[in-house]
Amino acid sequence: MTLTTLTTLTMERAHHAAMDGDPTLPERPVRRTFGAGYKLDILAEYEAAAEGGSKGAILRREGLYTSHISEWRRARDAGALAGLAPRPRAPAVSPEQRELVRTRRRAERAEAGLAKARLVIDIQGKASELLGRLLAESDQDERQPR
Numbered sequence: 001m002t003l004t005t006l007t008t009l010t011m012e013r014a015h016h017a018a019m020d021g022d023p024t025l026p027e028r029p030v031r032r033t034f035g036a037g038y039k040l041d042i043l044a045e046y047e048a049a050a051e052g053g054s055k056g057a058i059l060r061r062e063g064l065y066t067s068h069i070s071e072w073r074r075a076r077d078a079g080a081l082a083g084l085a086p087r088p089r090a091p092a093v094s095p096e097q098r099e100l101v102r103t104r105r106r107a108e109r110a111e112a113g114l115a116k117a118r119l120v121i122d123i124q125g126k127a128s129e130l131l132g133r134l135l136a137e138s139d140q141d142e143r144q145p146r
Helices: 005-020 036-049 053-061 066-077 095-143
Strands: none
Touching: 005 095, 036 066
């Protein structure tokens, strides 16, 4: 048996052992949040790393990307420690509340459309009345002898 075959067999066994059973995954992934202190600590450690490989090792160890470092550094340099804190999110809204908001918006749009329609009907009524008067006057003018 060669070394590659032994390594391959060992890897296959480890893979099959890891895959036995039902993996438990959360129903919904959880977004990671980083505190301002953590961000400053990582920035200091990252900037203190002299070797190119050690910076990558820090990123791999922490599960970060260079974009994290760039964003955090930009916020720190701008003097915005508040910018390093996680951004506040809108409060969670239940599906019933979302549907209620949608229904209210739809009702408001319908009421606005109804108001426009009533205005148009009112204008058409006035235009019709005006045209009726003009027609009546022209009829009277034609009937009168000159």
